[in-house]
Amino acid sequence: MVTLAHRTPRTGAAAGGPTSFAEVRARRSHRLWIRRVDVAVVGLGATLLAALGSGVPSFWYDEAASVASADRPIPDLLRLLGTVDAVHGLYYLLLHVWFGVVGIGEWTARLPSVVGVGVAASGLVVLGYLLGDRRLAVTAGVVFAILPRTTWAATEARSSAWTMAVAVWLTVLLVTTLRRPSPTRWACYALGVACSVVLFLYSATLVAPHLLAVALIARRRLGPAALAAAAGLAATIPFVLLTVAERAQVQWIPPLDGRAVGNVLRDQWFVDSTVGAAVAWLVVLAALGAAVRRLGHGARPHAPAASTVVAACGAVLPTALLIAWSLGTTPSYLDRYVAFSTPFAAMLLAAAVLALARRPRRAAVLVGVLAVAFLPAYLSQRTAFAKPVGMDYSAAADVLAARARPGDCVLYGAASWNPTTLRIVGAARPDAVAGLVDIGLARRAADAGTFWADPLPVDALRLDGCATAWLVTDADRDTTSLVERPTGEVFTMGAGRAADTPEYAAAAAAGLRETDRTTLNLSQVIRFER
Structure with missing residues (x-):
């Protein structure tokens, strides 16, 4: 059997070392x-x-979940943890305190x-x-x-x-x-x-x-x-x-196969x-x-x-x-x-x-x-799109932070590779959307006690009061493809064009026209003006 014993050095003449207590102590x-x-x-x-x-690197989904959870009042965070993600609850609470000191x-x-x-x-x-x-x-x-x-x-x-x-x-x-x-x-x-x-x-x-x-x-x-x-x-x-x-929150984990x-x-x-x-x-x-x-x-x-x-x-x-x-x-x-x-x-x-x-x-x-x-x-x-499938929440947020003005409207489209709407961009980087009017928001996540906010139906969007609106949506793709990670997680990169989305159509119906488009890694940010 292996033993775990103290190793006490020999001293004195037998060890060929110092003979005085002071020397041993030194x-x-x-x-x-x-x-x-x-x-x-x-x-x-x-x-x-x-x-x-x-x-x-840009934030990705898991990190956005950390930020979105920690960036809410303690009572709302505790209510969230009572229904989902309690496994990360202590970390979220510590992160909440940290964000209160240094920001997000x-x-x-x-x-x-x-x-x-x-x-x-x-x-x-x-x-x-x-x-x-x-x-x-x-x-x-x-x-x-x-x-x-x-x-x-x-x-x-x-x-x-x-x-x-x-x-x-x-x-x-x-x-x-x-x-x-x-x-x-x-x-x-x-x-x-x-x-x-x-x-x-x-x-x-x-x-x-x-x-x-x-x-x-x-x-x-x-x-x-x-x-x-x-x-x-x-x-x-x-x-x-x-x-x-x-x-239920981990039911998405794929069964083990030969890739294990x-x-x-x-x-x-x-x-x-x-x-x-x-x-x-x-x-x-x-x-x-x-x-x-x-x-x-x-x-x-x-x-x-x-x-x-x-x-x-x-x-x-x-x-x-x-x-x-x-x-x-x-x-x-x-x-x-x-x-x-x-x-x-x-x-x-x-x-x-x-x-x-x-x-x-x-x-x-x-x-x-x-x-x-x-x-x-x-x-x-340590590259910009190092996260799974190249998620680019931070890159989209940077566009809004640099170019949008307080009072501008913002709306978020869906993305097949994203577990929720691209409103997650604002959840991950609240500083980038501060001062913007989220016209598609039905109920805040903190009020709902859920990870993500409830969106309004597209036919309920009201853009008539918007002089400038920003649409964060999926990038244009000609074909659908699947990206499978080594863990077995599968992401669908859906085909489609922003011009064909209901959000784009709602902006056009309100008299707004596209004046600029920034295409990122997986998503894009489009500016509309009246």
Whole structure:
């Protein structure tokens, strides 16, 4: 059995080191200072890498849902969470407070995620020190910072980055509690489990790898660990029941098929980076091959390091549980839903790097190779239309913000690739439509207690009082096509022309004529004047 023990340095003549208590104390103080520097430098570096270009991509549907939910009074937000999306409720509440301080925009909405990446990277360095040594700690933190799933999370106004941070620090708390158990520490771990589940329901699957790791590295602590985990999960039962009652909101998740293998091996941790995934898996396989060869040459088998046990459990078990659940009951697995497993995958990859390159310079070169392989994905994530199927809500909002004047009318058409009307553009970027008259609005989303506002029927539109009107609608297309993402999600890019839409016809019937048109990636903005 793997053991999790304190590593206390030998002192005195037997160690060939300092003989006085003051010298021992000074050495320990120096090592602690080095650790703190490593934690700070890796965390800050990960934050800066995550921040670069994070505000460039246009918002997409999921982010618009975050903004539209958080940008309403607390009573209205709580009413919404009582019927839909309670699974993201804590994140929306925190985002509501944040928006009250900094306002809404692509950069500000994603800045919490950028910070979350840095917090997770710092925590992984701490965990690496607890389970290994400095080489493992720093390498794991750096590998985590450059993984495509990590850099992707920084460009999402969703809770993914913070699920990573909570997963890491909850594991740090567990390891420190295993080393120095006390009722207070076990109570804190139970509280941490509860908070992680409320932040994102699927984080509950982290309990299984935690308990398996405890069984393997500190079996005598399994009882208290199981009791604390059970207490934390029990505290979330009301929340879980609420989210189960709202399960209809995930019925769109496609059933698993043969693509699931690619989702796990590539997109789960190496988003849209086929080359990066191939290089990373080659490193892992090469490290395993080297271990097998050493055994073949008569080397004595060693018990796996505690870091390997914890990392393997954290990387593999949540995915396995969700896939098993999806196959046995309801489809629930999407690669981005297990983003919290990314730090553990990073630690596994770091261990593979160090197994292959025992010298620091060689390890740095190998990490550099990984960084180069991941670079195209990083750059692609930070382009204007990097979001699924190239959604362009921000681009449309920018047109309105730059060209529309207060008092102008605005109306929104439908788009086959969009789950609601393109009024979502204004929901994602309320600053862009401030001062405009939404003539197609029947009832605000906050008043309806729903995600999206209720539109008026087109025949009820009244444009007679509009001197200038703006129509946000789908782009013109000659043919219908389907775009299928690696997850199995299918988007229909419908054929049609703006001139044939009922909104365009209503504007023309009111005596307005088209004077300008801006075509974007998926949508277009048309100006009418009387």
